[in-house]
Amino acid sequence: MSDTQKIKVWEQLYETAENRLTMTFQSVKENVAVARLTAASFGSLLSFSMAELEELKVAVSEGVSNAIIHGYLNDPQKSVMMSLAQSDGSILIIIRDNGIGMEDVEKSMEPAYSTVEDRMGLGFVFMKSFMDEFTVISTPGCGTTLLMRKQPQKCL
Numbered sequence: 314m315s316d317t318q319k320i321k322v323w324e325q326l327y328e329t330a331e332n333r334l335t336m337t338f339q340s341v342k343e344n345v346a347v348a349r350l351t352a353a354s355f356g357s358l359l360s361f362s363m364a365e366l367e368e369l370k371v372a373v374s375e376g377v378s379n380a381i382i383h384g385y386l387n388d389p390q391k392s393v394m395m396s397l398a399q400s401d402g403s404i405l406i407i408i409r410d411n412g413i414g415m416e417d418v419e420k421s422m423e424p425a426y427s428t429v430e431d432r433m434g435l436g437f438v439f440m441k442s443f444m445d446e447f448t449v450i451s452t453p454g455c456g457t458t459l460l461m462r463k464q465p466q467k468c469l
């Protein structure tokens with residue numbers, strides 16, 4: 314499936330989800346906490362454990378921080394979009410920036426890879442390991458879209 318098709322499928326999933334929330338916020342680091350807490354309260358509508366909600370919060374913080382720091386180079390005039398949906402027992406999270414994008418997504422996702430000195434290069438590692446599904450779609454000069462899905466673990 315092409316990137317465009319994948320985004321279309323997710324937009325369709327979002328539109329038909331039983332509960333949805335979209336927010337657009339300015340690219341300032343204070344809003345990382347706002348996005349994280351919004352995702353956690355939306356996530357608490359599903360039966361996530363406290364540990365899973367913490368994972369959700371980390372993934373959202375990392376995704377939104379990346380949009381602000383890397384995508385928009387901390388330009389407060391730019392805006393980040395986050396959509397949350399409750400769909401078929403999972404939470405869907407879409408985080409989008411229209412920033413600089415990435416030349417090589419695979420390279421960017423390697424552990425310890427960072428284009429900013431003194432950063433750990435672990436954001437993608439956390440997002441990937443904490444979510445059940447995680448896709449990065451990015452075009453240089455156009456921006457980056459993160460597609461994430463997580464389902465509460467079922468106990469037997």
Ligand SMILES: Nc1ncnc2c1ncn2[C@@H]1O[C@H](COP(=O)(O)OP(=O)(O)OP(=O)(O)O)[C@@H](O)[C@H]1O
Pocket residue numbers: 375379380381383384385410412413414415421422426427428429432433434435436437438457
């Ligand atoms: N939204 C984005 N727009 C442009 N480039 C990005 C974006 N997100 C990530 N990148 C690129 O991918 C690299 C790796 O991202 P990752 O989150 O794994 O590490 P980091 O942000 O550099 O460090 P850390 O997250 O540990 O503070 C970044 O250094 C940056 O070059």
Ligand SMILES: [Mg+2]
Pocket residue numbers: 375378379435436437
């Ligand atoms: Mg990061």
